[in-house]
Amino acid sequence: MKTKIILLTFLLTAGLVHSQAKKWTLKACIDYAIKHNINVKQTELDSEDAEIDKSSAVGNFLPTARIGVSHSWNIGLNQNITTGILENQTTQFTSAQGVINVDIFKGLQNVNTLRRANLNILANRYKLADMKDDISLSVANGYLQVLFSRENLEVAKAQYAVTEQDLKKTRELVESGVVPKGDLLEIEATAATQEQQIVNAENELRLSRIALAQLLLIDDYENFDVADEDFVLP
Template identity: 55%
Template sequence: MKYTITTILLFLVVGTTWAQNKKWTLEECVTYAVENNLSVEQFELDLENAKIDKSDALGRLLPSLNSNLSVAGNTGLSFDPTTNQPVTTTILTANGGLTSSLTLFDGLRNINRLNRAKLNAIANDYRLENLKDDIRLNVAQAYLQILSNKEALEVSKAQYAVTQQDLERTKELVSSGVVPRGDLLELEATAANQEQQIVNNEGLVIISKINLAQLLQITDYENFDIADESFEIPPSDILNNGPKTIFAKALEFRNDIKFSESMMDLAEKDVELAKGAYYPTLSAFFNYNTRYSDQGGFDPATGNLVPAESFTNQLWINDGISYGAQMNIPIFNGWSTRNNVKRSEIGLEKAKVQLEQDKLALESTVNQAYVDVTTFRKSYEAAEKTLEARTLAYEYAKERFDVGLMNSFDFGQAQARVDDAAANVIRAKYEYIFRLKFLEFFFGIPITLD
């Protein structure tokens, strides 16, 4: 199929417009952040290194095999490698061989290195997943902050629109002499304050968008936006479980705890590796060598000079093998082995202490999250009641103001209290949603706003 330049340009324009108008959902933000975060890429590279270490450890269990080959020319006095006799002419020689060695026993250190490499790969995987968990929480919090700021902006615009209507009616009342001009000035001041609040809220929306875009490694801040959705508090029965139940559940799957446990396992392997140096090391070797020389020799029976054998014949005529075993027994090495064992044991104790500290920190976090959910739920319910009461008081004040029974200052105060109550409801709502999702996350429930 052939495409004209106009068609291609049309595709590019449509694609660019779509990218600029894309509205990101929470799920898309979380997925994109995990896949494109630079720290995640760094940890993934660390995981690849750990897998290479595992391959290195496996290679230590296998026999080594190396070959060597050398070709040399000598003029003057030298020794013929095939006869070991001195010669004083130009001689061309070649040597080659294969060498293989295998460690038969080294205090099980090679086995422990392999097991440690496997544990290290698992630990790096837990560390990577724990980082992804932190990113998911940070993205969810930043996403909810945008929703909160957007909703606050919409409320402030709606309140400003109502004030504008009151302002128009007050102008008519001032013109007819029903209310004094001071009331109009007071309302104008209230409208100006609300207009300033709109500007502030717009700034907060922009800043919160930039914060989320940075978490996603997106630099096109101007065109970045999230989906225009309104979320209510999702139903949840997480509070039916006590803090101890949630903590016990978190211990089963939390990657930070699994990482600490794997680090303790690594420390145990380090102790075993260090103790392996106390044992003798037994290894076996096998060598095959052959050589070539372009010099002939003398026939011992006739005393005549015999020309050199061909290259291929000399390879098997002059070859030889050697094999054997070698044992190294550690006797005294300046206490280095003993000190390494002690260091490893101290490292193991530190890993155990760190694991207990991480468990205590997790328990504290779960308890705090549980209290926060309970507290912010009550705070949200109280904020709703306050808004309801403030709204009724405002409506009553508005009726009195419209008939001239209330001055503009008192009416403005009633309106300001409604504005504050509405802002508190929005803030408490999204703080409660985040705390709720945060607590559910420790119970193994994925972060969604459904």
């Protein structure tokens, strides 16, 4: 019995956590969109390649060095320089050499290569900044559209709530013979129109949430929602 109670408690807790879906802030939406955008990733890779090209271009200005070491043995009769007598001797010879080359004929070519690498880095930086600005603007517009749609739905529901009260009072007055039935029919028509407006507002809110989720490359449309934020203009 105790095990069943623990299991039931766990299931209820899990259901509560799942129902409390994450609500995205504007900053979270923008950061996520930029991080997962394919074009941004490609441009960042291009920037890394440009940095590598620059390193290679700088390396072209450096001289090339070559160092060699040789070692030889000489075994046989050799004259002793002290006594002048021929003796069996083993003689070792070690020599080292180093060569440094500087290609002066490619100087201008190397300068142009480095200049082109720097321009590529700068171009990728501007491209990446513009791309992030465009994504931020698109996400902000989509985010605000969700907030506007949600507000329109709340207004439509509030108007319908007022009409429902009027409808109830008017129905009582008609039954009492105080007002003609035509007044009731008019309010009923208004209520029906407002009910349709609520349905339209709900659809508009759902579509705006889906559009923003698609912009963020999020597949779980149904559980995606944004937080209510107050934006203060500077």
